[in-house]
Amino acid sequence: MTMSIKETEQIRTESYVPNVYGSFKALNTPGKWKLLEVEAVGQHFLKYAQKKLGRQAWDKNENELEKKHEEEQNTEIYDEEEDEEILYCDPKEYKQQDHYAILGLSKLRYKATIEDIKQGYRQKVLKHHPDKKAAQDNTSDDSFFKCIQKAMEILSDPIKRRQYDSVDEKANVFPPSKKETVNFYEQWGKVFESEARFSNQHPVPSLGDEHSSRKDIEEFYNFWYNFDSWRSFEYLDKDTPDDSYNRNNKRYQEHKNRSERAKRKTEDTARLRRLIDDCLSLDPRIKKFRQEEKAAKAAKKHEHKINMQKTPEKIEKEEKKEVEEELRKEEKKAKEAQKKAMKKIKKVIRKSLKTANYFYDGEDIPPDVIDKLLTDTDLIIQKAPSDLMTFIKELENVTKVENIETIFKTYIKKLLEEKIIQVSDLKILFI
Structure with a gap:
């Protein structure tokens, strides 16, 4: 409500000084009469105007508006209706229940404050208390009330609420x-x-x-x-x-x-x-951003080409450099592939040795036996011929100890016959 009142007042400054001020005197003489136009606005004027017009006090209206706004806010926050499925929750299966929905806070969930939780709990308790239910329906079923209590217990505890919020899929x-x-x-x-x-x-x-x-x-x-x-x-x-x-x-x-x-x-x-x-x-x-970077890079490259007057010798040199760079990359890839293949070969051999109990008859295998055996296998891999992959594939397909031992002996015999390794090179493996 906005009102404006124009009033013409005569304002006169009085020089009267009460006796209580003793010897105090007025510093100035009374001023002249002045004509002023006053426009009354603001909440204090509205209060005055409402009282003058015989309506309700502004404070009362303001309280009613605040109350109405609070009620509208609560209506938006809390669920208007309860799902029938929720009303039949089993308190024993509380981990499967939706604690926020039980307290009417499914719209807020993790955003709900502790005051929202308390308010939701109070509303649900007033509505579903067993005593009230018994008086209305003559029943003593308090299952849903227990679910309400469990929801309050979890959501009012910061640690338990965090644990529940961590698995709240509906949020x-x-x-x-x-x-x-x-x-x-x-x-x-x-x-x-x-x-x-x-x-x-x-x-x-x-x-x-x-x-x-x-x-x-x-x-x-x-x-x-x-x-x-x-x-x-x-x-x-x-x-x-x-x-x-x-x-x-x-x-x-x-x-x-x-x-x-x-x-x-x-x-x-x-x-x-x-x-x-x-x-x-x-x-x-x-x-x-990537398109801009690409365009800037292309522009810079183009500018560089324009600024550089390339001779045939420079062009040939750059092309040679690019070829060398490509060869370097290919060589690096080949080394990485070889390294990966050797890692797989070692893994298969060591797995087979472990399955065969490292060709040892007893249960407690001495560490030096394992070390010598692994040294021999590393030597075989290092000096292996091109058919090493055939040897590995044979090992991958067997699980019996005697078969593994036979494959190893056959392959070592072949290496000795072809003089790829010598008997003196081996520490423990034999034919």
Whole structure:
């Protein structure tokens, strides 16, 4: 409500000084009469005007508006209706229940404050208390009330709530497919906003938009590629048996739970890495940066060609340099492939030796026997002929000790006959 009142007032400055001020005197003489135009505005004037017009006080209206706004806010926050399926939750299976939905907070989930949780709990208790239910329906079923209590127990405890939030799939926002290129910033922004709830570091940088600076974009991806997550998976642990007579069962279950937690953590880290890679590959800003870099590089190369007056000798020299560089790369690839193949050969031979108990009759194999045997096999690999791969393929296809021993003896005999190795070279292997 806005009103304006123009009033003409005569303002006169009085020089009257009360006796209580003793010898104080007025410094100036009274001023002249002045005509002023006053426009009354603001909340204090509105209060005055409402009272003058005989309406309700402004404070009362303001309180009513605040109350109405609060009620509208609560309506938006809390669920209006309860799903019938939720009402039949089994309190024994509390790990499968949606604690936020039970307290009417499915719209907020991890964003709910402790006050939201308390308010939701109070509303549900007033509605589903067993005493009230018994009075209305003459029933004593308190299963759902127990679910409400369990939800409050978990969500009001910071540690338990974090464990539940870590596995709350309904709070996840799944990334769009690679074919969806419309609304990139809006869709992927929601994905990273959802993932940011697990961050140990704050503030979490946002995805931004097409106007974001290159520095901000690089900081965003650096942050997520080095993401420090508090997400854990204890909530999915299977309950350890409370068996005082058999502690081994309890230790076994605890060990299994730890292994499952570590496995899920590894899988989640890999999932997040794939998500960031997909976003980076689809980011139109990154594509733009790469195109600009490519264009700048091409322009620089073109400028260099123009500035350099190349003679046939220089051209020949550069071409020769490029050929040498290609040969160097090919040689490097060949060495890497050979290194990889030798690693596989050693792995197959050592596996076969282990299966054959290193050709030793006893159970406790002396370390020097193993060392000498491995030295002999390394010598064979080093001086091996071209048919070494045939020897390896034969070893890969057998598992019996006698067959492995026969293959080794046959191959060593062949090497001795071809004088590739000498008997004196061998430390322990024999025909």
